[in-house]
Amino acid sequence: METVLKSHCDEQHPHEAEDFHRKHEQNNKLSGIKKDIEKLYEAVPQLVNVFKIKEKIGEGTFSSVYLATAQLQTGYEEKMALKHLIPTSHPLRIAAELQCLTVAGTF
Numbered sequence: 001m002e003t004v005l006k007s008h009c010d011e012q013h014p015h016e017a018e019d020f021h022r023k024h025e026q027n028n029k030l031s032g033i034k035k036d037i038e039k040l041y042e043a044v045p046q047l048v049n050v051f052k053i054k055e056k057i058g059e060g061t062f063s064s065v066y067l068a069t070a071q072l073q074t075g076y077e078e079k080m081a082l083k084h085l086i087p088t089s090h091p092l093r094i095a096a097e098l099q100c101l102t103v104a105g106t107f
Contacts, residue, residue: 036064040084051082062089063097 033056041048051068058065063085069077083101085094 037066040064040066047082051080053082057081062086062093 036056037053040053047053051070053066053068055067056064057067063083066082066084068080068082070080072078085097087094089097
């Protein structure tokens with residue numbers, strides 16, 4: 001159960017209050033995404049050598065997907081999607097996911 005505090009200003013200026021609450025929710029979401037990205041870098045420290053993770057672009061039960069740029073040896077950057085499989089998934093589920101991603105990457 002969430003408690004919402006309303007002030008006298010909320011009642012006088014409902015649109016401003018809605019905007020304030022919407023921006024507050026967005027800031028909380030962005031803060032959570034930043035923490036997710038930091039945790040991913042901590043879990044896989046090698047990522048920092050190749051990828052700069054920009055934002056989280058998807059999330060499911062067993063994985064999260066991030067937009068990243070890869071620093072190529074040619075000096076160029078390329079946008080890529082990084083899929084982080086949650087390690088609590090069953091090993092067969094992870095193996096099947098990796099097989100699908102391998103096949104998809106060959107097209």
